[in-house]
Amino acid sequence: MLKLIVCIKQVPMVSELNWDPRTGTLKRDLAEGMMNPACHHALEAALRLKDLHGGHITAITMGPPMAEEVLREALAIGADRCILLTDKRMAGADTFMTSYILARAIEKECPDFDIVLCGCHTSDSETAQVGPQLTEELKIPGxxxxxxLELNDNVLRMKRLSDNFLETLEMDLPGLVTVTTSQYQPRYVPLAGLQDAYDKCDIITLNAEDLKLEIAGIKDSPTRILKVYSPDSEKKNIEMKGPAKKIAEELLDKFGRKIGGTIQKDLKAYGQEQ
Ligand SMILES: Cc1cc2nc3c(=O)[nH]c(=O)nc-3n(C[C@H](O)[C@H](O)[C@H](O)COP(=O)(O)OP(=O)(O)OC[C@H]3O[C@@H](n4cnc5c(N)ncnc54)[C@H](O)[C@@H]3O)c2cc1C
Known part of the structure; x- marks a missing residue:
């Protein structure tokens, strides 16, 4: 049976995110959570493989206890089993530590997996590092x-856009893919499925001790975010009046160096060449 794992992160709903101007950090606690969009597409890709070949989908998330909501949603859409990794000692994990913890959980709970599917990046931190790092941790191709995605005889054939070229790749399994949001439009959540996801399905919850991890998320995370801030930018409108020649000259006087720098041309020399 095809064994699929989908890594899902709960992210704050963008419309509800606010900055704390005092600390310069995002006020995540006040925002409602949702399934990261790329993870939703990864789940849909897994569901389509399951529709075609049969199989079993395990959805797994690491986060605070409220991250359980995205797992319930995954169950409602068609995941078969869900694992929540939550522990104060995991909080503050950077991508390195996140991949390490996800890998240990996968090795413990689903060691004989065929494909791990991740989103290509998240909508809140957006590093796109967890998928590739998880590949390293699990020592599998990615x-x-x-x-x-197309599966034939334990070989996964994939297409991806690279520098405007469409690449076709093949990978032996087990392997890991990160999925973009361009295809695999997620299906609707069926209401009946949602009811069952809350009433009939258990979620496996694991902490650091269950995984035999001797870690502290922040202390053992080598990455430090020193500051998060919105860069200041100033915009103003300038009105130029008069004959076209005068306006063009004024434009070049005022912005010639900037425009020339941006397009990497000496605008005076450029004018003479024409
Ligand atoms: C108690 C607790 C609190 C946390 N609080 C925060 C927080 O406030 N802010 C924050 O950004 N993170 C938090 N995390 C999670 C963790 O720190 C981040 O998930 C991690 O740093 C991912 O970085 P990224 O968003 O850039 O991932 P990317 O590399 O951009 O993600 C790519 C893909 O990797 C997978 N992935 C990434 N993160 C997870 C995850 N946690 N679980 C399952 N799959 C994942 C998904 O498939 C995702 O689409 C918390 C974790 C715990 C246990």
Whole structure:
């Protein structure tokens, strides 16, 4: 039986996110959570493989206890089993530590998997590092930014856009892919499925001790975010009046160096060449 794992992160709903101007950090606690969009597409890709070949989908998330909501949603859409990794000692994990913890959980709970599917990146931190790092942790082949998947005799054929070229790749399994949001439009959540996801399905919850991890998320995370801030930018409108020649001259006087720098041309020399 095809064994699929989908890694899902709960992210804050963008419309509800606010900055704390005092600390310069995002006020995540006040925002409602949702399934990261790329993870939703990865789940849909897994569901389509299951529709075609049969199989079993395990959805797994690491986060605070409220991250359980995205797992319930995954169950409602068609995942078969869900695992929540939550522990204060995991909080503050950077991507390195996140991949390490996800890998240990996969090895413990689903060691005989065929394909791990991740989103290509998240909508809140957006590093796109967890998928590739998880590939390293699990010591399996991986492909990032995949748009289309086809399975034949334990070989996964994939398409992805790279520098405007469409690449076709093949990978032996077990392997990992990160899925973009361009294809695999997620299906609707059926209401009946949602009811069952809450009433009939248990979620496996694991902490650091269950995984025999001797870690502290922040202390053992080598990455430090020193500051998060919105860069200041100023915009103003300038009105230029008069004959076209005068306006063109004024434009070049005022912005010639900037425009020339941007397009990497000496505008005076450029004018003479024409
Ligand atoms: C108690 C607790 C609190 C946390 N609080 C925060 C927080 O406030 N802010 C924050 O950004 N993170 C938090 N995390 C999670 C963790 O720190 C981040 O998930 C991690 O740093 C991912 O970085 P990224 O968003 O850039 O991932 P990317 O590399 O952009 O993600 C790519 C893909 O990797 C997979 N992935 C990434 N993160 C997870 C995850 N956690 N679980 C399952 N799959 C994942 C998904 O498939 C995702 O689409 C918390 C974790 C715990 C246990």
């Amino acid at each position: 492909a990032a930014y995949v748009e289309w």
